[in-house]
Amino acid sequence: MDTSELLGVSLVSALVSAALVGAVVVGALLVARDALLGDYPPAIRERYGPQSERGRRTAAAAGLLNLLVLVAVPVGGVLALHARADGPLGFWPPFVLGTVGFLAVTLFDLLVLDWWLFCLVRPRFMVLPGTEGMPEYRDFAFHVRVLVPRPVPWPLVAIPGYGAGVGAVTCLVEALAG
Numbered sequence: 001m002d003t004s005e006l007l008g009v010s011l012v013s014a015l016v017s018a019a020l021v022g023a024v025v026v027g028a029l030l031v032a033r034d035a036l037l038g039d040y041p042p043a044i045r046e047r048y049g050p051q052s053e054r055g056r057r058t059a060a061a062a063g064l065l066n067l068l069v070l071v072a073v074p075v076g077g078v079l080a081l082h083a084r085a086d087g088p089l090g091f092w093p094p095f096v097l098g099t100v101g102f103l104a105v106t107l108f109d110l111l112v113l114d115w116w117l118f119c120l121v122r123p124r125f126m127v128l129p130g131t132e133g134m135p136e137y138r139d140f141a142f143h144v145r146v147l148v149p150r151p152v153p154w155p156l157v158a159i160p161g162y163g164a165g166v167g168a169v170t171c172l173v174e175a176l177a178g
Contacts, residue, residue: 013077014104028062041136098166
């Protein structure tokens with residue numbers, strides 16, 4: 001398998017992951033506007049009040065669906081890589097696949113869901129009742145501070161960490177399969 005095949009499979013896997021995570025997020029907000037209340041700026045959360053029971057149930061379901069996406073899509077990607085390889089994949093190709101995939105999800109979340117939809121477009125399903133017109137909906141910096149908290153930017157560290165997890169699990173499965 002050459003580099004172009006690895007990057008091709010990784011990019012397709014990344015696009016599928018980002019699209020599915022985006023669909024889960026938008027779907028959750030369409031079911032319950034307060035499903036992702038914990039991700040809103042503090043002033044909006046404070047004005048809105050406690051999360052509804054429907055919001056809590058929807059958030060839990062969305063979390064499980066996103067977990068399924070973050071497990072199933074790399075499995076499919078690793079299987080696609082195996083189909084192109086002449087032997088065991090080892091660590092690095094699955095690492096690249098996982099890292100590219102999680103980076104795509106992170107960038108899609110920041111650029112499309114947070115900045116474009118939440119800060120600029122502000123569709124009705126993202127605006128919590130009673131918080132309409134709050135300036136915090138336009139706070140682009142809030143989303144960067146969440147992505148790069150101090151002192152440790154753990155969301156950014158999670159990107160190669162996820163890739164390392166995909167690589168390690170692939171190595172383990174290959175070792176057990178003989």
